Amino acid sequence: MCNHHNPNYTRRDFLTKTTLGLGALSLSSLMNASTLVDTKGAPLVGKTHFPPKVKRVIYLFQSGGPSQLDLFDHKPLLTKLNGQELPESIRKGQRLTGMTAGQSSFPLAGSIFQFKQHGKSGAWVSDRMPHVAGISDELCFIKSMHTDAINHDPAVTFMQTGSQFSGRPSIGSWVSYGLGSDNENLPNFVVLVTKNKRGQPLYSRLWGNGFLPSEHQGTQFRAGKDPVLFLQNPPGVTAESRRNQLDHLNQLQQLQYDTLEDPEIKARMSQYEMAFRMQTSVPEIMDTEGEPEHIYDMYGPDSKIPGTYAANCLLARRLVEKDVKFIQLYHQGWDHHGGLPNGLREQCKETDQPTAALIKDLKQRGLLEDTLVIWGGEFGRTNYSQGALSATNYGRDHHPKCFTLFMAGAGIKKGIVHGATDEFGYNIVENPVHVHDFQATLMHLMGVDHERLTYKHQGRRFRLTDVSGHVVKDILS
Amino acid sequence: MEENIIVFLGRFHPLIVHLPIGFLIMAALLQLYALKIKNRSLNLDHTIAYTLFWGTLASLGAIVIGWLLSLQGGYDSNLLFWHKWVGILVTLLSLFGWLLKTERIRLQKSVFFIVLFFILVLIGVTGHLGGSLTHGETYLTHYAPSFIKNIIDGKNEKKNIGLSDIDTDSITVFPHIIQPILDSKCVSCHSASKKEGGLVLTNHKGLMEGGEHGSIIDIKTPLKSILINRVTLPLSNKKFMPPRGNSLTFGEIQILEWWMKAGADSLLKFSDSDVLDPKMIHILDRDYQLDYRPKPFYEKVKVPKITSETLHTLQKNNFGVDFMGEASNMISITFKEKSISNEQISKLLLAKNQITWLNLSACNLSDQQLKQIANLKNLTRLNINSNPITDEGIKSITPLKNIASLNVYNTKISNVSLPILTKHKALKSLYVWKTGITTTAIDELSKDYPKISSISEQ
Numbered sequence: 038m039c040n041h042h043n044p045n046y047t048r049r050d051f052l053t054k055t056t057l058g059l060g061a062l063s064l065s066s067l068m069n070a071s072t073l074v075d076t077k078g079a080p081l082v083g084k085t086h087f088p089p090k091v092k093r094v095i096y097l098f099q100s101g102g103p104s105q106l107d108l109f110d111h112k113p114l115l116t117k118l119n120g121q122e123l124p125e126s127i128r129k130g131q132r133l134t135g136m137t138a139g140q141s142s143f144p145l146a147g148s149i150f151q152f153k154q155h156g157k158s159g160a161w162v163s164d165r166m167p168h169v170a171g172i173s174d175e176l177c178f179i180k181s182m183h184t185d186a187i188n189h190d191p192a193v194t195f196m197q198t199g200s201q202f203s204g205r206p207s208i209g210s211w212v213s214y215g216l217g218s219d220n221e222n223l224p225n226f227v228v229l230v231t232k233n234k235r236g237q238p239l240y241s242r243l244w245g246n247g248f249l250p251s252e253h254q255g256t257q258f259r260a261g262k263d264p265v266l267f268l269q270n271p272p273g274v275t276a277e278s279r280r281n282q283l284d285h286l287n288q289l290q291q292l293q294y295d296t297l298e299d300p301e302i303k304a305r306m307s308q309y310e311m312a313f314r315m316q317t318s319v320p321e322i323m324d325t326e327g328e329p330e331h332i333y334d335m336y337g338p339d340s341k342i343p344g345t346y347a348a349n350c351l352l353a354r355r356l357v358e359k360d361v362k363f364i365q366l367y368h369q370g371w372d373h374h375g376g377l378p379n380g381l382r383e384q385c386k387e388t389d390q391p392t393a394a395l396i397k398d399l400k401q402r403g404l405l406e407d408t409l410v411i412w413g414g415e416f417g418r419t420n421y422s423q424g425a426l427s428a429t430n431y432g433r434d435h436h437p438k439c440f441t442l443f444m445a446g447a448g449i450k451k452g453i454v455h456g457a458t459d460e461f462g463y464n465i466v467e468n469p470v471h472v473h474d475f476q477a478t479l480m481h482l483m484g485v486d487h488e489r490l491t492y493k494h495q496g497r498r499f500r501l502t503d504v505s506g507h508v509v510k511d512i513l514s
Numbered sequence: 515m516e517e518n519i520i521v522f523l524g525r526f527h528p529l530i531v532h533l534p535i536g537f538l539i540m541a542a543l544l545q546l547y548a549l550k551i552k553n554r555s556l557n558l559d560h561t562i563a564y565t566l567f568w569g570t571l572a573s574l575g576a577i578v579i580g581w582l583l584s585l586q587g588g589y590d591s592n593l594l595f596w597h598k599w600v601g602i603l604v605t606l607l608s609l610f611g612w613l614l615k616t617e618r619i620r621l622q623k624s625v626f627f628i629v630l631f632f633i634l635v636l637i638g639v640t641g642h643l644g645g646s647l648t649h650g651e652t653y654l655t656h657y658a659p660s661f662i663k664n665i666i667d668g669k670n671e672k673k674n675i676g677l678s679d680i681d682t683d684s685i686t687v688f689p690h691i692i693q694p695i696l697d698s699k700c701v702s703c704h705s706a707s708k709k710e711g712g713l714v715l716t717n718h719k720g721l722m723e724g725g726e727h728g729s730i731i732d733i734k735t736p737l738k739s740i741l742i743n744r745v746t747l748p749l750s751n752k753k754f755m756p757p758r759g760n761s762l763t764f765g766e767i768q769i770l771e772w773w774m775k776a777g778a779d780s781l782l783k784f785s786d787s788d789v790l791d792p793k794m795i796h797i798l799d800r801d802y803q804l805d806y807r808p809k810p811f812y813e814k815v816k817v818p819k820i821t822s823e824t825l826h827t828l829q830k831n832n833f834g835v836d837f838m839g840e841a842s843n844m845i846s847i848t849f850k851e852k853s854i855s856n857e858q859i860s861k862l863l864l865a866k867n868q869i870t871w872l873n874l875s876a877c878n879l880s881d882q883q884l885k886q887i888a889n890l891k892n893l894t895r896l897n898i899n900s901n902p903i904t905d906e907g908i909k910s911i912t913p914l915k916n917i918a919s920l921n922v923y924n925t926k927i928s929n930v931s932l933p934i935l936t937k938h939k940a941l942k943s944l945y946v947w948k949t950g951i952t953t954t955a956i957d958e959l960s961k962d963y964p965k966i967s968s969i970s971e972q
Binding site (some may be wrong): 084 | 836841842
């Protein structure tokens with residue numbers, strides 16, 4: 038039995054290179070061999086393809102699929118035709134989920150919330166989001182987002198990794214891999230999940246590194262005594278003895294690496310070191326007691342309760358100040374198949390003020406100059422009611438054909454609305470933006486050509502945007 | 515001096531490597547001679563075997579020493595891979611040749627000739643690769659006549675230069691955009707030979723002269739011109755142009771209209787005038803992939819790239835360095851410590867022309883140190899928030915003419931600084947939250963200088 042192999046340089050690599058290359062060898066070196074036999078796509082640390090206008094990202098992920106029709110995509114026609122059947126000319130036989138496919142009637146449901154235009158841009162925002170409405174001149178709304186998936190898990194996975202199947206690296210992992218770290222004391226990719234929310238489950242693979250080296254996976258910071266699980270020394274172990282232990286462990290790891298050359302050993306070593314530094318840096322970040330009262334007021338009453346969306350927004354700002362590259366928040370509970378009005382009221386109460394406060398807080402500190410904030414879910418919701426439609430209550434099913442997402446910050450135009458849906462809020466009629474287009478744009482803003490940041494795995498070069506994606510140039514400033 | 519026996523020995527590789535080359539070529543020459551003289555009394559087989567034997571040994575030596583050299587690193591890994599393995603292949607082949615010649619292995623005689631032939635070819639290949647490793651891949655062809663270069667680059671195939679190959683500043687509207695539109699949609703009828711309606715659209719002169727119905731362009735009101743009129747009629751109209759083939763696209767019509775309005779000059783360039791409106795910029799980007807968006811400062815200024823020593827020095831002093839993309843040599847710098855020393859500040863001057871974004875927030879930066887920053891003349895974004903900076907410090911950075919964004923939030927500056935700050939002609943964003951600057955002063959500033967947006971408490 039021979040278990041020894043060299044993962045950095047496999048037999049497959051050798052054979053591929055010698056058999057494919059030998060014939061064309063003599064000319065290949067003259068004619069720029071690197072295009073012929075490329076090695077693994079190398080990270081770009083410090084040397085991006087485009088100017089890195091965005092240096093940090095805060096992605097406020099609204100898990101479950103917020104209803105664009107009740108928040109941003111104002112459709113008076115639905116109110117006018119409330120209760121009437123969704124015309125087949127609009128639906129065009131599009132597939133529905135199993136939850137409403139069997140419904141005998143598809144009554145159009147106008148929003149019960151009041152819409153108004155806000156700011157110089159005249160963006161429509163419903164009365165559920167007064168704080169966000171107040172900063173609409175900072176925002177870039179994309180009303181023409183569309184996705185391929187119709188159910189939560191594939192849709193969230195698609196949004197996060199560019200593939201509906203699990204196992205690919207998350208956006209934050211790509212960013213960490215491609216651009217490296219600006220702060221050696223904190224992880225590059227931090228995940229914050231609102232505590233005690235119910236709804237569609239979230240899995241850690243959504244912020245997983247996939248096939249990228251494992252130091253690029255998202256690190257979840259939790260509310261409470263142990264923000265990062267198993268980070269603190271057990272009682273009785275001092276920092277010195279931990280340091281001593283790690284030094285010796287490192288020597289052993291190095292020996293093992295010298296024999297096996299497995300890159301995962303290096304990843305493990307760097308993570309042990311990171312964990313050691315985080316023992317001091319994480320408590321510093323999580324301790325928000327030094328924040329002045331007026332900042333708490335800005336983020337709202339929840340901001341003093343650890344684990345809430347508001348507290349996480351505040352933490353996100355603190356992480357951005359420390360140059361953490363990618364911060365991903367998750368807030369569950371937007372999946373309103375029934376009881377939408379009340380459900381939405383609750384969700385908006387939790388998120389509206391902190392979202393706006395975060396953007397304002399970043400702005401007053403000048404951080405919006407090179408930070409991008411993204412707000413959005415995995416898909417939209419239908420214009421017809423799931424279940425019975427009454428004067429005060431309705432529900433909406435999943436709708437992948439259009440949804441709204443907004444961004445604020447570096448590199449994009451302020452106070453604009455990009456794309457539009459038809460009067461029924463069902464199909465996109467102007468400037469559609471696919472999930473891969475959104476991801477390509479995000480990478481572009483960070484200075485990365487999404488087609489060129491690749492990683493070779495199992496014989497194929499992978500990238501975040503798979504095989505498609507166009508940068509949405511119209512929203513770039 | 516540092517000692518490194520491995521590198522020392524390794525550097526003999528270029529010397530040693532000529533021994534096997536000589537021996538192996540000699541073996542081939544002897545074989546050639548043996549074939550030519552056909553003198554039975556003179557048997558060269560032993561001599562050839564002997565030469566091959568030493569060729570094998572010498573190439574083995576060259577491989578070992580070359581391997582030592584490669585341990586030092588710094589070589590192109592792809593080239594090194596091929597150089598190493600082809601070298602090893604040569605050694606194995608010459609060993610094989612020796613085994614054949616000494617009849618330790620008995621095979622057909624022709625096998626030996628094939629082996630010898632491959633040895634010669636592969637010596638050439640690995641020798642060339644070795645040369646490329648040491649001197650760089652373009653060393654050999656750098657001074658080659660252009661026809662050889664063309665063959666290597668394959669450039670002779672690209673006779674049609676696409677628009678993307680031309681610098682956007684050099685694109686002339688008529689020959690590069692308008693004439694190709696006319697060529698593809700109009701000249702099949704309106705050429706010198708066919709001349710329908712008395713109109714020739716193969717050149718600028720013909721377009722300006724018009725046809726039987728007079729001028730077809732109208733500089734004052736382009737939409738009333740015959741040209742625009744005929745291509746925008748309803749498709750069913752008899753007079754619609756072109757009667758066959760593809761109609762003009764929206765973008766093409768827009769460009770024609772815009773060009774007429776701009777004077778219909780044959781030499782007009784998109785970059786000449788300020789008349790490119792957002793709509794035209796969008797159309798040129800969408801239909802022609804031409805980027806006429808206003809260029810940011812860091813793409814307009816040409817500076818040399820910083821040296822790798824400078825980059826190292828900056829990184830060693832805890833500055834994070836980012837390049838502003840592939841099209842620019844400008845850099846963006848972020849300081850990573852909590853306190854900055856005079857020595858560290860002075861290191862920034864190594865890249866004084868290249869630094870365009872500088873982030874020195876919360877690092878105990880003093881007024882005195884800020885004076886040094888005034889030397890970074892291409893700075894467009896300066897972040898010095900949360901530092902003990904006073905109005906004195908702000909005074910010292912007045913030479914920075916290109917500053918567009920200045921972040922002085924959480925510093926000790928006061929209203930005194932505002933008149934000084936307005937001297938920065940390019941200034942657009944000013945972050946003054948948590949300073950001594952009052953709200954009334956900010957209001958006045960935005961009245962007098964509407965271009966500057968001052969950002970305070972939100």
